[in-house]
Amino acid sequence: MNDQPGTAQVSTVVQDMASVDAAIESRFSCRAFLPTPVARDTIADILRVASRAPSGTNCQPWKVYVLQGASRDALVGKVCAAHDAIYADPSLAASYKEEYDYYPEKWVSPYIDRRRENGWGLYGLLGIAKGEKDKMHAQHHRNFRFFDAPVGLMFTLDRVMGRGSLVDYGMFMENIMVAARARGLHTCPQAAWNGFGRIILPHIGAGEDEMLVCGMALGHADESHKVNAFHTPRVPVEAFTHWLD
Template sequence: MKGDTINTLDLAEPTVSEALHARRSVRGFLPDPVSRETVERLLADASRSPSASNTQPWRVYACTGEERARLCSILTALHVAGGGGHAEEYPYYPSEWREPYLSRRRAVGKALYMHLGIPKGDEQRMSRQYARNYDFFGAPVGLFFTIERGMQQAAWLDLGMFLHGTMLAAIGAGLATCPQQAFARYHRVIRQHLNIPETEIVVCGMALGKPDPSEPANELRTLREPVSSFASFKGF
């Protein structure tokens, strides 16, 4: 397996391949503002992502400034208080973990906490680190992604491609992202704050901004399996 070795800060005009290798989940951002024009351009680029019969089922809700700060304060307080009975609307992880997925999940968690200097079993510090999700890890822009209720698997696949398109577009603009399913738990609060209708499912959030090179968590480089482990070829 090999890790992501390309730094987003070193890419002025990345190729598609460079952007794919540079993309990673950044967990520490600089406070530098990102303009609405930039966000709109990134989303316009991402909207070229494929979708079933060109249905384009994605919806995006962006926030920054005081609106973002107020929402983050509410969500962080809820997390610190134990969640207040909030729960996500859809199953995200499997009900029972099995290999090789369990080992991969454990490995990335262990590596992250190692970079942060959090020892195994330190639940208090782990919880504080998790709470940073609800401040978008300091990113100036928060994005929320939804799809309409009643849409089937095709829409979820389409949204996934749109999410990846957004992340790659950010790389091209010298920015970084962190896709965050953690927000789904508080969909009721997010829905009320951002006027998201009940007809839509809050799937996830995403932090957007310039990566902080001094953040220890950003030293993490996750590993990938070689192609030979997940692909088969016939007739080549």
């Protein structure tokens, strides 16, 4: 481990480009994990590497809560119960609001098209047809079990921080996911938890000045589960890039 990263960052040569690319390109939202434990030292090392993410004026706004064992299981029980209660009585949803808009209020093309492709591609693979609400609820419910991953991460941000800190957070979380791949692990970033902050924040011991950014599942992928055969497409570079000469 380099204790003085500033002395080597400029001169470091990345010898194995293929491995760096493979860590990025093999990252996907894993939706089925094995119960195999992940060592605390491994998690800490992933977070150490991820903390090299850039942030505005180096404010490093991230706060991470790692849930394993009994703390993880207790949170799963609480949020699963709330999720089931909302399904039984949709009026309860008004009591569970996320603190920032992750998705737009109004969907427009091409984003709504990609969202639908993603949703129906996943449900189609799992044999869930349009209108099968019970099956959809059951699949969505798996979010709140961290897809059986033994490690759950909750990310919070001090409410005093600006919207730019969410940009910083995205880079930090991407580093976590790539560093996890380098160690043979997989992840699933999860905005599904965001509406349950009123349950999650007290459970993890977050301060009153913190808001929930999102959660993440971390562990060993269940390679035999068909859901992990689902990989989302990406539009070509030409579709989102404007070259200005």
